Amino acid sequence: MIAGSPQVILRVSHLTKTYRGIGAVRAASFSVWPGEVLGLIGPNGSGKTTLFGCLGGVLPYDTGRVETFTAAGTPAIFYLPDAITPWPEQTVEWSLTFARRYFRASNEMTPEWLERLGLQNILRKRIRNLSKGQRKRALLAIGLITPHPILLLDEPFDGLDLRQTREVAQLLRSVAAGGRTLFLSIHQISEADRVCDRFVLLSEGRVCGEGTLEELAARVVHTPRGQTQTLEDVFLALT
Amino acid sequence: MRSRRGVDTFTCLVRKEWRELMASRSWWVMLLLIGPLVGVSFISAVRTYGELSGVNGTAAGVGEAFSPLIGIWAPTFSACELAAAFLLPFVAIRLVAGDRLSGALLLELQQPFPAFARVLAKATVLMGGWLIASAAPMLGVLLWWIYGGSIHVPELLTVLTGHVLNAGLAMALAAAAATITEHPSTAAIVTLTVTVGGWIINFAAAVNGGIWERLAHYTPTAMVGEFQHGLVRLEIVLVASALTCAGLGLAAIWTRLGQTSSRRAIESAVLLASTTIVIVACTFVRPSWDTSEARLNSFALVDQRRLESLDVPLRLEAHLAPEDPRRADLERNAISKLRRTVRDFDIRYVSETTTGLFEQTREQYGQIHYQLGSRTGVSRATTVEGVLNEIYTLAEIAPDRDGYEEDVFRGRPLAATPRGAAPLFYMGWPALVAVVALIARGRSA
Numbered sequence: 001m002i003a004g005s006p007q008v009i010l011r012v013s014h015l016t017k018t019y020r021g022i023g024a025v026r027a028a029s030f031s032v033w034p035g036e037v038l039g040l041i042g043p044n045g046s047g048k049t050t051l052f053g054c055l056g057g058v059l060p061y062d063t064g065r066v067e068t069f070t071a072a073g074t075p076a077i078f079y080l081p082d083a084i085t086p087w088p089e090q091t092v093e094w095s096l097t098f099a100r101r102y103f104r105a106s107n108e109m110t111p112e113w114l115e116r117l118g119l120q121n122i123l124r125k126r127i128r129n130l131s132k133g134q135r136k137r138a139l140l141a142i143g144l145i146t147p148h149p150i151l152l153l154d155e156p157f158d159g160l161d162l163r164q165t166r167e168v169a170q171l172l173r174s175v176a177a178g179g180r181t182l183f184l185s186i187h188q189i190s191e192a193d194r195v196c197d198r199f200v201l202l203s204e205g206r207v208c209g210e211g212t213l214e215e216l217a218a219r220v221v222h223t224p225r226g227q228t229q230t231l232e233d234v235f236l237a238l239t
Numbered sequence: 240m241r242s243r244r245g246v247d248t249f250t251c252l253v254r255k256e257w258r259e260l261m262a263s264r265s266w267w268v269m270l271l272l273i274g275p276l277v278g279v280s281f282i283s284a285v286r287t288y289g290e291l292s293g294v295n296g297t298a299a300g301v302g303e304a305f306s307p308l309i310g311i312w313a314p315t316f317s318a319c320e321l322a323a324a325f326l327l328p329f330v331a332i333r334l335v336a337g338d339r340l341s342g343a344l345l346l347e348l349q350q351p352f353p354a355f356a357r358v359l360a361k362a363t364v365l366m367g368g369w370l371i372a373s374a375a376p377m378l379g380v381l382l383w384w385i386y387g388g389s390i391h392v393p394e395l396l397t398v399l400t401g402h403v404l405n406a407g408l409a410m411a412l413a414a415a416a417a418t419i420t421e422h423p424s425t426a427a428i429v430t431l432t433v434t435v436g437g438w439i440i441n442f443a444a445a446v447n448g449g450i451w452e453r454l455a456h457y458t459p460t461a462m463v464g465e466f467q468h469g470l471v472r473l474e475i476v477l478v479a480s481a482l483t484c485a486g487l488g489l490a491a492i493w494t495r496l497g498q499t500s501s502r503r504a505i506e507s508a509v510l511l512a513s514t515t516i517v518i519v520a521c522t523f524v525r526p527s528w529d530t531s532e533a534r535l536n537s538f539a540l541v542d543q544r545r546l547e548s549l550d551v552p553l554r555l556e557a558h559l560a561p562e563d564p565r566r567a568d569l570e571r572n573a574i575s576k577l578r579r580t581v582r583d584f585d586i587r588y589v590s591e592t593t594t595g596l597f598e599q600t601r602e603q604y605g606q607i608h609y610q611l612g613s614r615t616g617v618s619r620a621t622t623v624e625g626v627l628n629e630i631y632t633l634a635e636i637a638p639d640r641d642g643y644e645e646d647v648f649r650g651r652p653l654a655a656t657p658r659g660a661a662p663l664f665y666m667g668w669p670a671l672v673a674v675v676a677l678i679a680r681g682r683s684a
Contacts, residue, residue, distance in 0.1 A: 057348070102347070
């Protein structure tokens with residue numbers, strides 16, 4: 001929990017989503033606090049993308065409740081899916097301008113952001129011609145430009161090299177420091193450890209744990225004396 | 240404030256869709272092909288029209304052959320019918336399904352905005368694209384005017400309206416198919432199946448008559464045919480508009496990915512049921528307008544006035560099989576006009592076979608039974624004169640040939656050759672489209 005946070009900004013209660021009788025997300029419950037970077041950790045196929053789709057309103061869920069506590073009348077959550085190529089025939093520059101106008105964002109893509117995302121040299125390129133890493137950075141820029149107080153990023157580091165991963169992680173930390181709430185779905189646990197304040201552990205659609213690394217580590221019963229628990233250890237122990 | 244925001248979002252989407260259309264190869268291919276398609280029809284039509292006109296014009300009585308509506312506009316604009324059936328659906332499917340395939344829809348759906356308005360933005364742009372494609376047949380109109388040909392604006396506008404309605408139907412169908420099906424190729428198959436289904440209905444109507452014949456009135460082919468004949472029936476306009484709205488509505492329902500499939504299915508069923516009710520209600524709408532200069536869909540003014548004054552029901556029973564050519568003659572020459580003119584009119588076709596070949600020996604076969612109020616009569620004539628004569632006899636209206644002469648359409652003969660049309664449609668148009676495409680696509684990159 002972020003110190004001094006007055007109340008949750010997003011509460012998910014018993015959210016369930018099934019595909020033809022098979023549970024993709026099973027009674028998931030957790031809370032998100034304003035201004036935090038929350039990591040949704042789970043292996044491939046654990047239901048992270050499905051959960052994000054449900055929270056983003058682009059996928060129907062069967063039962064459960066999603067409550068947001070933001071200014072009334074404005075959409076609270078923006079979900080940026082992984083592996084999409086929106087408006088493939090348009091340029092990065094046009095896509096950013098469109099996103100800003102369409103979502104009525106007051107944010108400008110500042111030269112600093114462009115530099116940190118490494119977009120200056122690809123602004124005139126069509127999205128379909130971008131490499132995987134370039135496309136991911138362009139998508140992140142679109143997500144960051146939106147005005148929604150809660151930003152869900154599906155696999156934000158996928159396709160980025162080590163240097164870019166660090167740069168993007170720093171950028172996301174600075175965005176959260178500015179007051180925006182980030183919820184990141186990550187399957188590479190080492191990357192999650194680097195950027196997130198708290199974690200929600202997901203395995204086979206079930207939430208197996210929620211909290212800071214220390215809080216989660218405290219739930220692990222068999223900890224060898226004097227040994228520090230890593231997120232990987234905690235995840236393996238709890239799932 | 241809220242409506243202002245809605246307008247801003249709609250404008251933003253229209254601009255985006257316009258850029259997507261400019262970037263779509265399918266639209267440029269349609270634009271490229273429609274020129275030569277129009278060219279073939281226009282050149283052939285002008286040549287035939289010129290040959291039939293000769294050099295000394297024509298005489299009274301063969302007016303219809305020299306009406307630009309039938310001789311030039313219908314064949315020239317028939318290229319639009321071909322494009323609407325086989326090219327436009329692919330442009331629409333690309334524009335509608337592209338967002339879902341690329342993932343752009345997942346982003347766009349997160350801005351609260353009515354789904355129908357979202358689909359309407361696409362439809363608006365597609366219609367804009369279609370009107371640009373209609374510049375090809377309009378070039379034909381320009382050439383015809385340069386040759387010295389006559390242009391009767393109402394009938395030209397009627398033909399245009401028919402093709403716009405037809406394009407709207409094709410777009411709506413393609414949009415619905417693109418959102419309901421998983422993949423654009425499936426959507427294309429569905430769209431073409433419906434198109435072929437329309438032709439099958441027309442075929443079944445010609446063979447079986449009855450309910451098929453009634454259904455066939457609402458197929459795109461039949462609808463365009465009426466407009467190409469200079470006839471605007473409010474019933475057809477309303478039915479086409481209702482079907483277009485239903486198609487766009489279905490697309491809007493299935494665009495909402497955040498709703499469960501069962502809810503979307505229920506909403507679709509409600510929409511289709513409501514559309515059916517609206518269409519059935521539309522079939523009771525009677526007003527129609529004959530915009531043709533030659534009054535192709537109307538009786539002579541003298542006859543029209545007499546028939547309009549009939550204050551008792553007129554019932555006909557025609558013993559003619561669906562494939563009997565006399566039935567087609569009767570329908571085209573007299574019945575279609577009687578439906579427009581007589582306030583209380585109905586006809587029933589009676590036959591035991593589809594061809595009528597083996598019914599000839601039946602005593603009643605070929606007869607048309609008339610009932611005007613309590614008076615009855617029988618005739619075998621299928622010409623306008625024969626039908627009117629029988630009705631006038633029953634109504635005790637004395638034959639009077641006064642007033643017919645000034646009502647006869649003398650025709651608009653034009654002994655012209657299609658000079659300049661071939662280079663324009665076969666070279667100029669494709670070259671222009673190619674150059675503009677290169678510039679426009681380059682600009683959007």
